[in-house]
Amino acid sequence: MAAKDQIDGLKFEQRHGKERVRVGRVWRHGKDGPHFFVEWNVSVNLLSDVLPAYVNADNSDIVATDTMKNTVYVKAKECSEQVSVEEFAILLAKHFTSFYAQVTTAIIKIVEKPWERISIDGQPHNHGFKLGSERHTTEVFVKKNGALGVTSGVEGLALLKTTKSGFEGFVRDKNTILPETRERMLATEVSASWSYHFDSVSSISTAPLRFTETYLYVKDVLVNTFFGPPKEGVYSPSVQATLYYMAKAVLHRFPGISSIKLKMPNIHFLPVNLSSKDNPVIVKFEDDVYLPTDEPHGSIEASLGRTHSKM
Numbered sequence: 001m002a003a004k005d006q007i008d009g010l011k012f013e014q015r016h017g018k019e020r021v022r023v024g025r026v027w028r029h030g031k032d033g034p035h036f037f038v039e040w041n042v043s044v045n046l047l048s049d050v051l052p053a054y055v056n057a058d059n060s061d062i063v064a065t066d067t068m069k070n071t072v073y074v075k076a077k078e079c080s081e082q083v084s085v086e087e088f089a090i091l092l093a094k095h096f097t098s099f100y101a102q103v104t105t106a107i108i109k110i111v112e113k114p115w116e117r118i119s120i121d122g123q124p125h126n127h128g129f130k131l132g133s134e135r136h137t138t139e140v141f142v143k144k145n146g147a148l149g150v151t152s153g154v155e156g157l158a159l160l161k162t163t164k165s166g167f168e169g170f171v172r173d174k175n176t177i178l179p180e181t182r183e184r185m186l187a188t189e190v191s192a193s194w195s196y197h198f199d200s201v202s203s204i205s206t207a208p209l210r211f212t213e214t215y216l217y218v219k220d221v222l223v224n225t226f227f228g229p230p231k232e233g234v235y236s237p238s239v240q241a242t243l244y245y246m247a248k249a250v251l252h253r254f255p256g257i258s259s260i261k262l263k264m265p266n267i268h269f270l271p272v273n274l275s276s277k278d279n280p281v282i283v284k285f286e287d288d289v290y291l292p293t294d295e296p297h298g299s300i301e302a303s304l305g306r307t308h309s310k311m
């Protein structure tokens, strides 16, 4: 998304902002109550009517990116109660579009670092946190007329199953050596982002941490669909089919979500067979010893959305 103009019969698009503003925020309740902590990496981008800054070196309407950075800290300070990444992104975007006449759209992206409360002897610690794995993300835009878009997401959700996966019936040609199989490992690192449908800023629910709740549920649906029931699991005929089941399960369970995009690299665990001229069978692969790899990896992504934007 960019602000669009015409100059001397030429198309011109621009936006400016501050990337990777890092902020940590603690909320303390009472003297002995638990602390709540988040760490965010915030990116702000503004679409504004500032053509003279580019063509006439006139900065009089430019909101300095340094001011954008400071605003992130000011707004974090002003949040007296804990907020989700989505709520913080929305309040920042609302500020930029309402406070500055020349700003037509604000786009805010946030990645939350996965600090999790630690437990000692099974008891949640009041102020101790350790780093987990997957990250909660959001991207929000707010326009001056109140229109908005909210996406939430997860990245770095690493999943692996040791069976109930196969890949058969694919194209075979002179360059194909991959054997067909109904028994393999399946490993991936899911990145997902889903869009909510809201008409305008005013139609957003004000229930605190509602977005965080939905984020946790969506993650559960993705994970449960990938693995299936604990004892028997569920067979995956390909990453593509599993990705599709996962996306469909999310749209089925959450009427407020209008579309979902999933990126699921196929991270290969290669069967190990070792032999030499003198010793033809040093290690024979029997679904047991694998060579884990990072690269190259398969790249599979798709998005699924409702054909009607409203349910």
Ligand SMILES: O=c1[nH]c(=O)c2[nH]c(=O)[nH]c2[nH]1
Residues within 6 Å of the ligand: 166, 167, 178, 237, 238, 239, 240, 266, 298
């Ligand atoms: O699930 C898979 N999908 C593919 O497209 C593919 N390609 C490949 O080599 N292995 C796999 N596995």
